Amino acid sequence: GAVVSQHPSRVICKSGTSVKIECRSLDFQATTMFWYRQFPKKSLMLMATSNEGSKATYEQGVEKDKFLINHASLTLSTLTVTSAHPEDSSFYICSASVLAGFNEQFFGPGTRLTVL
């Protein structure tokens, strides 16, 4: 099956710093990548949809200047949490899709961000 990786798997940073999370589709070219945020014991909240070579589409309530998304190629999307604060601490999950067939999204293993 299609494999999606995320890096890093876990990151701890100081308040005010920026953190970049990478999402890669390893064995396929992804037309679209999605970024989710998951709070403890909660569901996944879609943050943004990212298409290669174009600007990301952010969901209502998600600050695009806070969560910068770059989708430079069909196999790589990055999420940068700028000027991170403790309330940004969360589990961030990406997914990738080829938007064909039954629209399956392939999920990465997630990145645990802790902001001190």
Added chain:
Amino acid sequence: GEDVEQSLFLSVREGDSSVINCTYTDSSSTYLYWYKQEPGAGLQLLTYIFSNMDMKQDQRLTVLLNKKDKHLSLRIADTQTGDSAIYFCAETKGSGTYKYIFGTGTRLKVLA
């Protein structure tokens, strides 16, 4: 509306069947999915069903879809301890963005 709801917890004994339920409000959904999430990990697709189907069976998994009541269920036969996880239903409309709307998640605990 886009609310997808699930019961929070389910506890079953090993070997019994588990039934996880999901209700959604948008009747235009095209595909519905069931995902499994183990602790600290991403999501694994278990199965999916197209909106014009009533039932789909895949080994130990049976999906039932009642479009009239907007109700989706996942039955796991012969539940094992390795099935303990959080199960999410999700729907997508195929509207161009293929955005998923996830349910609230059901934490399944299998007792040995």
